[in-house]
Structures are given as C-alpha cells and as structure tokens.
Amino acid sequence: MRRKGIEIRGIGLASLVLALLLPGCGPVSLADAEQQCIEQAQYAQRPRGSISVGGNNRGEIGTRVTIGISSDFAQGRDPDQVYASCVLGKAGTMPSRPFSSLPASRL
DSSP states (O other), X not given: OHHHHHHHHHHHHHHHHHHHHGGGGSOOOHHXXXXXXXXXXXXXHSOXXXXXXXXXXXXXXXXXXXXXXXXXXXXXXXXXXXHHHHHHHHHSSOOSSOGGGSOGGGO
C-alpha cells in the first residue's frame, strides 16, 4: 500500500515537470519551421568546414580546421527528405515547397 503512494507521487511529479516543459515544445509556425530546417538540409547536402589562421606579436602562428559532417550526409539521405521531415516535425505540416526549389538567397 505504501509503495502505491510513492508511485502516485512520482507520477504527480512527472506530470508537473511535463506541464512546465511542454509549452516550449509545441508546434511552431510553418515559416519558422522552414527557416529553422534549412541548415539541417544544407548539412545533408554537403559537409561544411572552415579554416582559420591567426598570429600574434611574438611571431607565433596558429591554425584551426573545422569540418562538420552530418549523419544525414554520411547516410546519403536526400536533402529534400531531410528538410520535409524536419518541417513536419516542427510545424506538424509539410513544407510549402521542397528544399531544392528554395532560392539561393534563402540558403
């Protein structure tokens, strides 16, 4: 009997935590979801990278190379499918147009 009370309190605490966290997890507008998912589709399209070179007044030179490869790219997933899945997950609806048809200025 006592154990049942502990379980009920645990469920009550879990409900409270969910109630506090869920308002931030709701669907976003289609336009916001599309904007947020562009980068994910771009990473599925190709790896990203950067090279930085810097120096100081003591003659020391430093370099940094950064390469980002997403699991979607490594698995060969279609960027249009990655984009559509991301938008669907965030907005609850399919994107207004495929990733491949977005103008270069939005990418």
